[in-house]
Amino acid sequence: DGGITQSPKYLFRKEGQNVTLSCEQNLNHDAMYWYRQDPGQGLRLIYYSQIVNDFQKGDIAEGYSVSREKKESFPLTVTSAQKNPTAFYLCASSMTHEGVYGYTFGSGTRLTVV
Amino acid sequence: DAKTTQPNSMESNEEEPVHLPCNHSTISGTDYIHWYRQLPSQGPEYVIHGLTSNVNNRMASLAIAEDRKSSTLILHRATLRDAAVYYCILIPDHGGSQGNLIFGKGTKLSVKP
Numbered sequence: 001d002g003g004i005t006q007s008p009k010y011l012f013r014k015e016g017q018n019v020t021l022s023c024e025q026n027l028n029h030d031a032m033y034w035y036r037q038d039p040g041q042g043l044r045l046i047y048y049s050q051i052v053n054d055f056q057k058g059d060i061a062e063g064y065s066v067s068r069e070k071k072e073s074f075p076l077t078v079t080s081a082q083k084n085p086t087a088f089y090l091c092a093s094s095m096t097h098e099g100v101y102g103y104t105f106g107s108g109t110r111l112t113v114v
Numbered sequence: 115d116a117k118t119t120q121p122n123s124m125e126s127n128e129e130e131p132v133h134l135p136c137n138h139s140t141i142s143g144t145d146y147i148h149w150y151r152q153l154p155s156q157g158p159e160y161v162i163h164g165l166t167s168n169v170n171n172r173m174a175s176l177a178i179a180e181d182r183k184s185s186t187l188i189l190h191r192a193t194l195r196d197a198a199v200y201y202c203i204l205i206p207d208h209g210g211s212q213g214n215l216i217f218g219k220g221t222k223l224s225v226k227p
């Protein structure tokens with residue numbers, strides 16, 4: 001079955017550490033996205049990528065970095081510059097014409113700073 | 115981006131139909147109406163979507179008002195597994211993919227046995 005795989009499901013980070021969240025899709029989707037969700041809140045866009053080797057900042061990109069070296073993969077690095085990284089992180093993908101086809105989401109990674 | 119308005123919460127009894135309303139009075143002609151649902155600590159799951167006509171699939175039905183300013187998600191027989199937060203969102207189709215999804219707070223559906 002095609003889908004999006006996020007790993008790990010739970011991640012603990014110490015102060016000052018960088019951590020990388022994995023996102024892999026086998027849907028052959030061109031576009032991929034990273035969102036942050038805080039308790040009781042909607043999704044906020046961190047970064048998105050429409051094609052390989054290209055990505056754009058979303059609304060809350062500060063303290064995060066991404067790469068898109070392969071169509072299937074869009075890892076997110078949470079750097080030590082991110083002041084409040086504890087949150088639920090969601091990866092998604094879509095075909096072009098996302099209104100017609102919608103988005104597919106991964107199962108999420110919960111990051112906690114310890 | 116157009117926004118949607120949903121009730122904060124709704125309750126249903128198991129095996130009864132549920133009608134989840136959504137208002138989107140500022141919808142534009144290229145906006146598709148999508149519904150997703152989310153369980154705690156999981157990613158949103160696609161439920162159904164439509165543009166102008168009513169839609170049915172194995173999970174639910176979507177009734178769209180003639181002026182497209184509102185829609186209703188219909189679960190024909192609620193089960194305990196349908197308890198989740200349901201989001202109604204508008205996704206424009208203009209050929210680009212910019213990920214600007216406006217997920218509000220959604221409707222938290224509780225299902226009583």
